[in-house]
Amino acid sequence: MNTTDFASIDFFTDRSLYDNPYPYFEWLRSQGAVWREPFHDVVMVTGYDEAKVIYNDNATFSSCNAVSGPFPGFPVPLVGEDVTDLIEQHRDELPFSDQLPTFDPPKHQDHRGLLMRLITPKRLKENEAFMWRIADQQISEFIDNGACEWIAEYTSPVTLLVIADLLGVPEADHSEFQDELQSNRRARSAVGSSDGAAMAHKPLEFLYDRFTKYIEECRRTPREDVMTGLALATFPDGTLPNVVDAMRIAANLFAAGQETTARLLGNAFQFLGERPDIQIKLRDDRSLIPAFIEESLRVESPIKGDFRLSRVPSTIGGVELPAGTTVMLLNGAANRDPRMFENPSEFKLDRPNGRHHIGFGFGLHTCAGAPLARSEARITIERILDRIENIGINETEHGNANERHYTYAPTFMLRGVQNLHLTFDKIA
């Protein structure tokens, strides 16, 4: 595709960008670190510094459209020098309006505070013990085959069950949650869809019922467990949230943490399969695993971008953004900004500033589950290196090294392979 063709590409609907959005991102960057695309009037931010300025400025930029962006569009015309009141009047009509990433201060702090009371260091430690166990259990299911489809056989079930465990979903109910995962792909694929009809107003309904039941039970009969902790956790001012708010926290964690971490594990193992040299380095020196995870997040950011809506006029990167502007912070492009990262498309384990990527966002809304995602990736890699060697890409499924073909998530938000067929040798 040549440069002229990119001008005719609509990032939000064009399927040709799913496989490899990066040449398009570079074309966007050549238009400027901040540039208004013509199809949906969205200001695309590919600059690392510019993205951080916006992430940090919650007074100017609302998160009300963080997940939905320009779809289905704000319910009323956003006219005037300050659209704050219009946003407040209509924000509840936007998709995902009941989820933490779309909240603004002060409500955001209260609800994030509630969430952070659940993801405590102590709870994360207990959750890690479960991760080691579930990682082994899942690997045992396919290890004797010498091959696996990594996404279906490992990343999807493990990422789901880790969050279920974090929240204290009884193990007896885990398989039911797995079945729901399978049958609710439609709801999750609504994230990053430009199809307004497909984007249900509350795409998590299926989890809401379950958690309402758990929380009501725990409030009636408190026990010494995590679910009771969730049911009885209070806002920072000491008030008890209503059941609906407590339930949403739980359901939101599934939405925010499951598919994203599954993408990270998919991307990381695609790199491992493609790069035997990196595999050897990690095996020789396990202390390189964290750097490997950060570089995976930088080079292939599982969330390609988040949105913001400007309340008042501002100037970012020399570009004027009037009130009512929809902005897309392209993490996947900012993480390859050559002003920040040298030879940005190169995967380098010893990159000195690799950890400074914004794959988990930045500022007030920075990913609440980042420690959990990092632990999940680290434990997975540790156990795989212990039990398996010579991980390779299955050439029958993905073609030989010169003609690789992968299918990527069909959304403009998420980045990662839909399936990943690996081959390997079991360590005796």
Ligand code: HEM
């Ligand atoms: C590799 C995996 C993950 C990636 C790449 C990722 C990425 C992100 C990003 C970019 C944001 C910022 C959104 C914004 O500013 O609009 C975010 C927020 C969030 N993430 Fe993650 N995430 C991951 C895993 C998780 C996990 C495992 C959990 C929970 C267990 C989680 C929970 C959340 C929550 C609750 C928020 C909203 C925080 C807020 O609005 O204050 N994430 N994530």
